[in-house]
Amino acid sequence: MLQYKNFKFIDGGVCAAAGFTAAGINARIKPNSTKNDMALIYCDTKCTAAALYTQNKVQGAPITVTKQHLSDHTAQAVIVNSGNANTCNPNGIEIAQQACELTAKALNIPADDVIVASTGVIGQKLSIAPFEQNIPTLAKTLSSTGNNEACTAIMTTDTRQKQFAVEFQLDGKTCHIGGMSKGSGMINPNMATMLAFITTDVKISAAMLDKALREVNAVTYNMVSVDGDTSTNDMVTLLSSGHAENPEITAETDFYAIFKDALYAVMMNLARETARDGEGATKLMECTVKNAHDYPTAKTVAKSVINSALLKAAIFAADANWGRILCAIGYAEASFDIAKVSVELSSKAGAVTVCENGSGVDFSEDFAYKILSEDEIVITINLNEGSSTATAWGCDLTYDYVKINAEYRS
């Protein structure tokens, strides 16, 4: 967990905010599955809701149904399964709608207040049976400590849970934002990403909730890449119960700024953990590009570096092959003077400058190896042209990435 602006991190994930409960269950979406694969999140009141979705032209059926259900910016429950993406299936929409209806019936709420999401293999038929058999049980087992069971249920090739929550004050009222997400491969979010469910008790208008989600998503999830593949099922949702009873946020006030910072603290950590848990990864790569003449330049260069398969393989081997960094900077589709660029590699073990003015400088290969042998590697690129900064997160490329993806369907 990376501290941000002194926010107090607490347990509870999606259940940290007042009003929210959750549950998870093994619904055998895949016949041989032994782990939880279906989750329910519920709020005791109708929530204001915002969401972002994948920009892939192929979109899972749950994306289509959720978009319809959120057209009024309200929701009260989330039903989500792993093990099957319900994408490119002839009757996918029908299945997604039925899942919402079953959830609505169990919770006694309208079906169009249910968000539905799926993740897993694309293009395999999904039966409604696991939903019929398990949604009533999920509804009965909802609890304020159900976040762990729910978080496990959304994992696919993820090796660990990803959930964070913060507590903070707004006008003397205690507020919370918490969330969970999944995602390990097919990660190159473009708008929303993977599956992420965020909850809060802050009172905030639908417009400002949407604005905050877009702004924070742009600098968190959208700055993560594991393999450059943008999923068909990416979705991040943000639900607000309003239970904190703060004066409603309806404009870009100081309270909005605090809310946004708290949301950043949660989403940045979820995004970082997604990169760290990239399929087969042994190391988190963080690339910060600074002193760019504008933000898009900084962002494009940072993402180009984080996406380089050659650099990712070198980082796996703790090899300070900085020529691959320069190469990836060089093919980024952005405008800057390569002759001004400097590059530093750092980690808990120290920092070393490997390139100045676009050319190599002498450095100790042994020390660089020590730096790159840590499990969080920071690459700092100084464009020396302006004052804009961007950070992107990725991971190394390993034998296990190939293994996981050569065997995923079987």
Add this chain to the structure above:
Amino acid sequence: MLQYKNFKFIDGGVCAAAGFTAAGINARIKPNSTKNDMALIYCDTKCTAAALYTQNKVQGAPITVTKQHLSDHTAQAVIVNSGNANTCNPNGIEIAQQACELTAKALNIPADDVIVASTGVIGQKLSIAPFEQNIPTLAKTLSSTGNNEACTAIMTTDTRQKQFAVEFQLDGKTCHIGGMSKGSGMINPNMATMLAFITTDVKISAAMLDKALREVNAVTYNMVSVDGDTSTNDMVTLLSSGHAENPEITAETDFYAIFKDALYAVMMNLARETARDGEGATKLMECTVKNAHDYPTAKTVAKSVINSALLKAAIFAADANWGRILCAIGYAEASFDIAKVSVELSSKAGAVTVCENGSGVDFSEDFAYKILSEDEIVITINLNEGSSTATAWGCDLTYDYVKINAEYRS
């Protein structure tokens, strides 16, 4: 070798065209190197020359020097080394110029008629000593069968030679085009690519030579990707001796069309072999997108599919995970109706349709596995919207790609 329009393929590579000789030598660019790493190509007359270069902002010193030397569209020799890219070195330009001067002196030609190219690790100092010690010997050993020694000398992580030549008639005159290239990783050409040296004896104006190279390059090298990394040293050159004594090609005549087809036969095969020999690759992936409403759409979709790390890993495992193909089609930055798309997988073992109208169709997984177990896999995507076609080439993603790139510098 893939036959094209009945062109007669012959041996000889860069020496197939009249006037050209070549040589290769182990110059110990890397101290422990035991293979050829320096090559010389020479023509007995001053040639008309065309070239294309990497679009990476980081460009090797040899690129800068070669651009200067080709400003008059003539050249008579090529000096090239592997083992060191001579890129991001403070004195790189000086070394590249000296290599040209040494070559010029040994051949008694002007230094600005020498093309210089380097490939290998970026950002490591390159000494002039190996050039001083070996260029005189290279000049003395030039021969019309030296293409093999030269072709070996430009290989880095390549596992096999890549050279092709064709013989054809123009106005009753026997003509030749031959070429060699290297490239295995850091392959995502953008303009020119890797190193490729093509020679011909066809009489053709500098303008038409340049035009033919650009047009054919766009549909051959620029349609290859191994890992999405665009190298700093990509260069393809085309030299014409004019010895065939055909009436000079100076416009888009029928003879130009034949010349371009012959050039395509050579460059398409070099490009295909580059993809097949991608680092760690066990399979050639060919993706043809047809019935697109325009060529850019077909091209963008084909390259998106060929670049998907997830699909490449699935192909390695002979897993018909067509959802990953749909996904990569879906995130291609192009405009088309995903609901009209169909996908077919084929190889020597047969063909199977896996997707129609954007949704999965039933197919035999066993038969699909058999198809994907061959070493040349064809993915045919029908957009069902127009009449444009594009083909891109790539390879599977394997444990060995990681291994090669985790260990490349050591």
